[in-house]
Amino acid sequence: MQFASDNAGPVHPKIMEALAAANEGWAIGYGNDPLTERAIQRIRDAFEAPDAGVYLTATGTACNSILLATMAKPYEIIFCTPEAHIVEDECNAPEFYTGGAKLSLIASRDGRIDPGALDAEMAKRGAWGVQGPQPGAVSITNVTERGTLYTTDYIREISDITHRHGSKLHLDGARFANACAALACTPAEMTWKAGVDAVSFGGTKNGCMGVEAAVIFDPATAWDFELRRKRGGHLFSKHRYLSAQMDAYLTDDLWLDLGRSANTAAGKLASALKQCRDVTFRWEPQANMMFVDMPRSIHRRLKNAGAVYYVWEGTLDGDPSGTATARLVTDWSCPDRAIDDFVRLVSGD
């Protein structure tokens, strides 16, 4: 009953096989090997973006932060939601990589940035003059940190606002596959066709060992990314082992299958929990993550039985009838039995 995070599951066997296969003989380092070339090509194909700059990093924080550093100057602002991963969970990495740009928090609707509030704030900052930081970039996350989704139309609305104010739009796609699967859209439709300028295309949370691809649709900033990656210590010498993961991940739509599996598990879990008494959903789950309010008595039953998940809000101490919020995340490896066991404990049967 592991619902703590989609980064706690194992690496998919096909990725492991690819790593083993890549381990033959000698390969020149730093990404100048044929396997890296092939992986990059696969990404360009998947995104229908033959000219895109594509670079691999091993962590999502690196991928997000280095991309943002190519999009916003140190005296500029990156607009995002208060719950964005880049705000909450990257220990000031975006500020570090950009040289001190400011993250300005815009009200969110269920995890999705409020277009009107974004537009107003960008206008205000753009008119502020030299005293204040200038608009630099906008960053959104899909699947959002609340388990909800931006539709491609929603993304287009955000990108229009962003570009109107002379800024660029970044998409944190740590759960890109889950979003694509849930929206039934193509990578291109969710990104450059909707006005996204650069995307962090995640692998780690979806069956890889540790690899994310920065996909930069305007190749003019690609060299800037490459040097910033190296400067951040994120250029792998034995680069083939990042590439092998991404190569396998993109073969025969493995990435999409794994995202779909995680979503299916979440859907099953959500459906069952909705039947349980005393369980309330904070937001309607749309992909592989959900937030549910439950009485402490249920939480304690779950924890005692070994269920693993984060208590997102509230504590388990105190009156048993008081509630606390669980964050539940599924990944491709989530067994049906874990879901069944979990639901049985919640329902108290």
Added chain:
Amino acid sequence: MQFASDNAGPVHPKIMEALAAANEGWAIGYGNDPLTERAIQRIRDAFEAPDAGVYLTATGTACNSILLATMAKPYEIIFCTPEAHIVEDECNAPEFYTGGAKLSLIASRDGRIDPGALDAEMAKRGAWGVQGPQPGAVSITNVTERGTLYTTDYIREISDITHRHGSKLHLDGARFANACAALACTPAEMTWKAGVDAVSFGGTKNGCMGVEAAVIFDPATAWDFELRRKRGGHLFSKHRYLSAQMDAYLTDDLWLDLGRSANTAAGKLASALKQCRDVTFRWEPQANMMFVDMPRSIHRRLKNAGAVYYVWEGTLDGDPSGTATARLVTDWSCPDRAIDDFVRLVSGD
């Protein structure tokens, strides 16, 4: 005939097996898993340093730069040699992570920092006052970037100077195993017993996929390292896959065996080359790397036959009797046959 770098060879089978074995079921992320705990313990044991702060990163640049950031303030100086990896091959990562500390270059003896010059420069900077940057840290590399070795006595001499000026000593141990094997000393003898304050203990160049350990002998700065690692995007979510490598690397002295193998191959290569006409060694090779001057005619013969190595100085264009310098590096996987073939081409037999 691959002598380009010790990061171009494959991952050792035992490391691959450890990765496969670690891929069972679920593990909480970010280093809070039992395998990470075990790997850290193994490192503390190997260094006879039960209280050391130990953190894993995937690249040596990250390990070096984050350590330096815990040792030198932004308005301070890190003293090192002109050929140091942190100067030449990290694209300003140390400056980035320290927030702008200066690398001050001290003359080297065959890759080893000159103690007298170091002492004089630290004294000068320490007396400079607020106008100039202050002494902050000293960084040395063993095996050096010239393939030579610091003895433990030499390290002690450097650490005495360093500490006398109120600074800390960092050891870049990208080739730590090769140095330990060649010096026939223990990790403790090469580090804290000789006055080293923190070391980058390398795995990547010696059979791992991508893992280095920061070993901090003064645990007071450990939490600072941990937060800077996260801020740099170098805290792996699926951390067990870094730990598995390090765990296997330290099991049954695999690390030392691999370092020894690489040194043996280099020794064999050097001995044979010394028999060849027109081959001159720039520095006496002491571990697994050497720099040899050879006529262009020999270089061309080698390159035509598919030998892979860096031309370190000079070019292959021009008069065939003119010389150029080859950098030759061996790793644990270097087959005897590659050495034999290479030497045969050099000798022209």
Added chain:
Amino acid sequence: MQFASDNAGPVHPKIMEALAAANEGWAIGYGNDPLTERAIQRIRDAFEAPDAGVYLTATGTACNSILLATMAKPYEIIFCTPEAHIVEDECNAPEFYTGGAKLSLIASRDGRIDPGALDAEMAKRGAWGVQGPQPGAVSITNVTERGTLYTTDYIREISDITHRHGSKLHLDGARFANACAALACTPAEMTWKAGVDAVSFGGTKNGCMGVEAAVIFDPATAWDFELRRKRGGHLFSKHRYLSAQMDAYLTDDLWLDLGRSANTAAGKLASALKQCRDVTFRWEPQANMMFVDMPRSIHRRLKNAGAVYYVWEGTLDGDPSGTATARLVTDWSCPDRAIDDFVRLVSGD
């Protein structure tokens, strides 16, 4: 009718005289001159802090940002209000000087930080672990950016929260004199006696040409400040011209007299405006700054007559009966006649 800012008025004659008097002969640079020593001593006396580290800078942004850099690490958070000068008007200087610390915005009461919200947020961040930035410092401004005041009790409440969470408290005293005069307290009472760890003691907005003093009550971080000041390009070579200003400013309580004059002018203006129809105060003015809502028709009358002030919210375009907010600031040089003329235009007499 100049109410745009207290940095738009002239330098007080006594400050100018002091500059002229300092311009005799030769003086060693960089603050090693006797006049600097005397100015520093005057500040220590005024703050009853004989051991305080005291450094002069020419701008408030420099003074604030360098102080914050000595109080918060790059992976930490500085808590402040959304309207803080360090957020709105320093173009990411605090992020720059700290190396990328995050400003976290806490709800304000009329410009004053909400103690409960601060406590809750500091607790949350302190428990977040390595993923998120850690609590580092708290910064408050007195007089606040809304023209209101923290009482010394209020400051004590904030410093208790701050220290309980292991952080340090910074006071932006760009209008320190106005606050002291309005609160009828001593500098010590408003700062270290209330738990403030370091203060930016402003001179520029109160009759000086351009000088602010960083007063650091814990001398352990003083040398860190000094080197960061130099590194920021804020150590003046001809330092006596900063010191002369501060020396005169602190002679015979000139600083307090000027702050009192500015407050008196503001009080007179506020009293008169309260008699006017259609004028509403956003916050009760307590020192030398006020925000008033007035119909556009009044704004236009004022602007046509040459009144100078910032329209803080709203625009002057549109329906004459619609309102917009004026920010009105007085300084020591504000003539009674400017107030009378302004009020006459507002009242429409």
Added chain:
Amino acid sequence: MQFASDNAGPVHPKIMEALAAANEGWAIGYGNDPLTERAIQRIRDAFEAPDAGVYLTATGTACNSILLATMAKPYEIIFCTPEAHIVEDECNAPEFYTGGAKLSLIASRDGRIDPGALDAEMAKRGAWGVQGPQPGAVSITNVTERGTLYTTDYIREISDITHRHGSKLHLDGARFANACAALACTPAEMTWKAGVDAVSFGGTKNGCMGVEAAVIFDPATAWDFELRRKRGGHLFSKHRYLSAQMDAYLTDDLWLDLGRSANTAAGKLASALKQCRDVTFRWEPQANMMFVDMPRSIHRRLKNAGAVYYVWEGTLDGDPSGTATARLVTDWSCPDRAIDDFVRLVSGD
């Protein structure tokens, strides 16, 4: 007998008068006042550069560092001499403002950068690939830190090399006036006509209180400078007091007259010292600064008589016949009598 530095003398009376004259009534802050406009126009006129971006800062370190930050990216190199002010005397400010660019030291000829060595190093770094930092900018100082001069032809040679490698050339003109006076060239001839891209035009060392002008010949980077200046805390609110200095400095060629006076004093001092026994010049002085080797016995006689100057190399302790090096600097205010007294003490008459 004050020869310590040209920043230790007083402010010229005309500058003081200009400050007093500027202190009339009210002026909008942050450089939007008419006096600032006029000062900027005077600088553009003096440089025959009607489109240049011109910004004032109060210190040379700020002016140099912010300019360099607009010219070199964080992963790039700034090439300069080992004795450059930006290396020795700015406490890592260039590294701070650029976000961690590296200063690479090129051998100097008497303080002047060696063109061949510069060319070779830029070529090497440009070919290094992503591993190493890239060529970014070149910075030279005129008058050099050794008291020598770059001719306009020499500057052209450097700018040709710089541009050929895709970089930009910065001129640190802390002693711009002394150089112009000594070379008998116009500001335009010494800068953009010789290929300089941006210059720090100094006032502080030449009779001003504290003001330097950044002159950017390519206006495309001007807005970047302006925001970086604000972010560094170097945008003065009461900006008119910087502008007043620069305005007076450029009126009726005051700047040039003062530079010429300082040079004349130095010439007189040098001529007389050349007649003295046991005095050796390290470099032929060309403007207002010289380095002379003298026996310790002479140094002691000077110091005992109250002469003030820096002992640049060596110490005054030890054998009286041993030598130490004095750095002697004159400014516009240097009285003939100080020179006479100094020379008399040296000659022992």
